[in-house]
Amino acid sequence: MTTPTTDLLAALGVPAAAVTGGSMTVRSPIDGAVIGAVHEAFADDMTAAIGRAQTAFLAWRNVPAPKRGELVRLFGEELRAHKSDLARLVSLEAGKVTSEGEGEVQEMIDICDFAVGLSRQLHGLTIASERPGHRMMEQYLPLGVVGIISAFNFPVAVWAWNSALALVCGDTCLWKPSEKTPLTALATQALFEKAVARYAGAPAHLSQVLIGGAAVGEALVDDRRVALVSATGSTRMGRAVGPRVAARFGRCLLELGGNNAIVVTPSADLDLAVRGILFGAYGTAGQRCTTTRRVIAHESIHDELVARLDRARAQLKIGSPIEAGNLIGPLIDQAAFDAMQAALVAAREQGGEVSGGDRVLAQQYPQAWYAAPALVRMPAQTAIVKHETFAPILYTLKYKTLDEAIALQNDVPQGLSSAIFTNDIREAETFVSASGSDCGIANVNIGTSGAEIGGAFGGEKETGGGRESGSDAWKAYMRRTTNTVNYSRELPLAQGVKFDV
Ligand code: NAD
Numbered sequence: 277m278t279t280p281t282t283d284l285l286a287a288l289g290v291p292a293a294a295v296t297g298g299s300m301t302v303r304s305p306i307d308g309a310v311i312g313a314v315h316e317a318f319a320d321d322m323t324a325a326i327g328r329a330q331t332a333f334l335a336w337r338n339v340p341a342p343k344r345g346e347l348v349r350l351f352g353e354e355l356r357a358h359k360s361d362l363a364r365l366v367s368l369e370a371g372k373v374t375s376e377g378e379g380e381v382q383e384m385i386d387i388c389d390f391a392v393g394l395s396r397q398l399h400g401l402t403i404a405s406e407r408p409g410h411r412m413m414e415q416y417l418p419l420g421v422v423g424i425i426s427a428f429n430f431p432v433a434v435w436a437w438n439s440a441l442a443l444v445c446g447d448t449c450l451w452k453p454s455e456k457t458p459l460t461a462l463a464t465q466a467l468f469e470k471a472v473a474r475y476a477g478a479p480a481h482l483s484q485v486l487i488g489g490a491a492v493g494e495a496l497v498d499d500r501r502v503a504l505v506s507a508t509g510s511t512r513m514g515r516a517v518g519p520r521v522a523a524r525f526g527r528c529l530l531e532l533g534g535n536n537a538i539v540v541t542p543s544a545d546l547d548l549a550v551r552g553i554l555f556g557a558y559g560t561a562g563q564r565c566t567t568t569r570r571v572i573a574h575e576s577i578h579d580e581l582v583a584r585l586d587r588a589r590a591q592l593k594i595g596s597p598i599e600a601g602n603l604i605g606p607l608i609d610q611a612a613f614d615a616m617q618a619a620l621v622a623a624r625e626q627g628g629e630v631s632g633g634d635r636v637l638a639q640q641y642p643q644a645w646y647a648a649p650a651l652v653r654m655p656a657q658t659a660i661v662k663h664e665t666f667a668p669i670l671y672t673l674k675y676k677t678l679d680e681a682i683a684l685q686n687d688v689p690q691g692l693s694s695a696i697f698t699n700d701i702r703e704a705e706t707f708v709s710a711s712g713s714d715c716g717i718a719n720v721n722i723g724t725s726g727a728e729i730g731g732a733f734g735g736e737k738e739t740g741g742g743r744e745s746g747s748d749a750w751k752a753y754m755r756r757t758t759n760t761v762n763y764s765r766e767l768p769l770a771q772g773v774k775f776d777v
Contacts (some may be wrong), residue, residue, distance in 0.1 A: 289469070294314065312459050345444050365459060506742070527752070538570070543698050554592070561667070568725065570670070589632060733745040
């Protein structure tokens, strides 16, 4: 088999045997062409891999953290050297336009840089002891095997957010990528192995990838040797995974669905708002967890804003994501297109007025699923608006008071990202205050998507509560121990308790 991906995969270090002759067919969402046939792992393979990861952990945890950082630094170098190839593979397999594919790999590079610095700063506190001659401190120590389950729409960056931190924290990683994007996972693993080969003394199996469906994921989820399960995907998946990990008292980091809103107030710079909303709603064909799905606009500017959005929406160039100039690529598969159509039917039934949303380019790409971005004027926040449909549908709503806008923003099951466009400092500060947005991300005068790696990323409610990436998200990948050291010749008990014979 020779496809456009064969050369790319070879350049990235993936042997042809790994992507041919397997039972899992991989199709490009660009045109539906088969681009690989990978070998599926089963639950037993996962169990064996966890054993290898556990053995590797016992050695890796004793390597000084800055030396662990050196491996991540080398991996970052491999990513830099292969950025355009890996980005192109992301475009071919996940359908992202070129700049977004490159942005995804840049995000991996950024988190590597962040993790390298972090490897010299995995600090705890020194705490004043109430007892004389005593010192109290806390340490963060390596946690164990980290299982990473990832979604199709960020096929490689999500793994990097987790693994770069986990590796400097002294953990080992097991990756179960989306069954829709195994090629980018294999390529990432190959680049990681290149870094390992340049690093003296790395234990084998620091990071492994197992391609498979939910059953392989479940084997990871249920195994007591996996100290942390970091799972990114739909709320449906999180509902299945969370309780299973909890049942064995494992640690879980959930990054699930979003239903992100932008509030636009009367004082907003509408030019800025239109640009922010367009990218947020329709970039990545609406297939980001942080995609803007709702606009909540003040009644005084609603009609003008929505008319401008509708005009701009109709001008967005849809087509192959690897052709220059196109801004909207395909949906991942037919199921995604069908879900989009079902949502538009429901929106009409619930009083919505729909523009766009039809299938396009069907003649050119009969095996692929391109959709015109949809804008739906809704009379109220009905059931369909509260549901995350993973497609380019933007619902618009009107509000009268800021309290009402914030209540609408918060009145959905998900709590990932949110934004306000305003030039009124009172409105901006209220939105990010305790009585404002209830999301993990609340922005002012920028959109809901496109987070930087320096901040902690994640959301509340049905988004799962996990935090990844920057700030102190690293603490999820370590175990905290509190140590009291007595350097006196006495043994005073805390709280003045006496226990002398
Ligand atoms: P999905 O839930 O269908 O699949 C995600 C991953 O979970 C896949 O690897 C899948 O094989 C695995 N999985 C599914 N059921 C499982 C089970 N029972 N046990 C173990 N593993 C299981 O999601 P998707 O369609 O690939 O991605 C889209 C969804 O992901 C959207 O809801 C989106 O909002 C969400 N997402 C969230 C974030 C975030 O950071 N919050 C980031 C990206 C995507």
